Amino acid sequence: MTTTATRPGSGRSRAAIMAKTLRTDRWWLPPLITFVGLAAWVTYATVRVFMHKWFFVEDYHYLTPFYSPCLTDRCPSEAALFGTPLPSFWLIPEAAFTLPFLLLFRLTCYYYRKAYYRAFWLSPPACAVPDGHSKYSGETRFPLIFQNAHRYAFYAAVIISVINTWDAIIAFHSPGGGFGFGLGNVILVGNVVMLWAYTLSCHSCRHIAGGRLKHFSKHPVRYRFWTFVSKLNTRHMQLAWITLGTLALTDFYVMAVSADWFSDLRFVG
Secondary structure, eight states: OOOEEEOTTTOOEEEOOOSSOOOOSOTTHHHHHHHHHHHHHHHHHHHHHTTOOSOEETTTTEEOGGGOSOOBTTSOTTTOTTOOOBOOOTTSOTTTTTHHHHHHHHHTOHHHHHHHHHHTSOSSSSTTSOOSSSOOOTTSSTTGGGGGGHHHHHHHHHHHHHHHHHHHHHTOOOTTSSOOEEHHHHHHHHHHHHHHHHHHTSHHHHHHHHTTOSOGGGOHHHHHHHHHHHHHHTTHHHHHHHHHHHHHHHHHHHHHHHTTSSOOOEEEO
């Protein structure tokens, strides 16, 4: 049954829309895909982090980024570039000092906020669709006030990217002790390149590069870097998803070679 309501100041009556939304497209599909994708990745990453095995290939120095830097007693000396200060308790990940910062960096990322707000919290699930919650206080109260820590998490992400880069460099190693590379090296380097692209495309990086400059002409180097970061920033969403894929692929490949499911395809050495 349709009811009527009066439009203020018009003197006319109009139909009151009783439906929650007039959208007739499959607006629920994107948040559903996001939910499934993020949930699957988090499940895989959590399982792998607490497996405590198949994370290092000694012959080729392949170390999965999920375990870098490796800091527990389980880490082989070749993988423990910073020593092993942590005990091998099963609740302690090998990369316990860096994983929290990487998690904070991803959780507070501007794109990921949009993604999981819509897919997990239904706040809102899509444009022109009502919020799943009756109240919304923004990001000014606990716990969402910690979203403002994104800029500081960015600095940690840069340091961790440097460590991942070094892991990829020293992996050009053959069993004989000389130079060598295989498919694993291609995957490790590709992952590092994508991680750098995602990290530098961050909105915080763009602001740090040139957000407070009043005269670009006086800072040509920073202006060029800001221009480069701005171009990457337009692909921040795509890079966010690509890096989830490259991280999972890199980890799975290292795990498979370490577990002897198949051998590394070697090109040199």
